[in-house]
Amino acid sequence: MRYNFKESVGKNITLVGIISKIPWQHLIQFFSNRANINYFDLENGEQIVIYSREPITCIGEMKITGEVIITKGSSKRPQKIQTETYEEYQLLVDAWECIN
Numbered sequence: 001m002r003y004n005f006k007e008s009v010g011k012n013i014t015l016v017g018i019i020s021k022i023p024w025q026h027l028i029q030f031f032s033n034r035a036n037i038n039y040f041d042l043e044n045g046e047q048i049v050i051y052s053r054e055p056i057t058c059i060g061e062m063k064i065t066g067e068v069i070i071t072k073g074s075s076k077r078p079q080k081i082q083t084e085t086y087e088e089y090q091l092l093v094d095a096w097e098c099i100n
Contacts, residue, residue, distance in 0.1 A: 002044065005089035008068040015064050015091070016099070017042040019056060027071045027088055034092055040064065052093040060100035066093040 003015075020039035026049045028037060034051035041047050049071070050056075050064060072087050 003042065003046065005048075005068050009070055009089070010067065012065060012067055012094070013091075015040070015042055015048075016061065017064075018061055019058070020047055023047075026090075027073045027086065029069075029071050029090070031092070040091070048088070049090045050093050051090065052096070056093070056096055058096060058098035060098070062099055063097045064091065064093050065095045066091045 017040050020041045023039040024047050026039065026047075028049060029051070031051050034053055036052045036055050038050050038052070038056060039047055040050045050066070056062070056064075069090050069092055070087050071090050072085050074084070074086060
């Protein structure tokens with residue numbers, strides 16, 4: 001099951017997953033009020049970037065809640081046209097809960 005983040009932009013959602021041990025290539029933004037950046041593996045195998053105010057201390061599965069945002073930039077893949085704008089959905093984390 002793929003998540004439909006497009007319909008959730010600007011809304012708060014809750015996701016289940018783990019902090020990734022193998023980060024994929026993603027666009028990154030910097031937020032002064034959310035300086036902690038993590039790569040988050042979702043239950044369905046997708047990975048997103050999440051930004052939190054405090055370091056996330058969960059080891060293993062967790063629930064995260066926050067606002068879905070869009071990050072835009074140029075693709076880093078050499079086979080892509082560099083003038084194309086690439087978009088990906090990310091999460092501004094407001095709360096998390098360790099499950100395991």
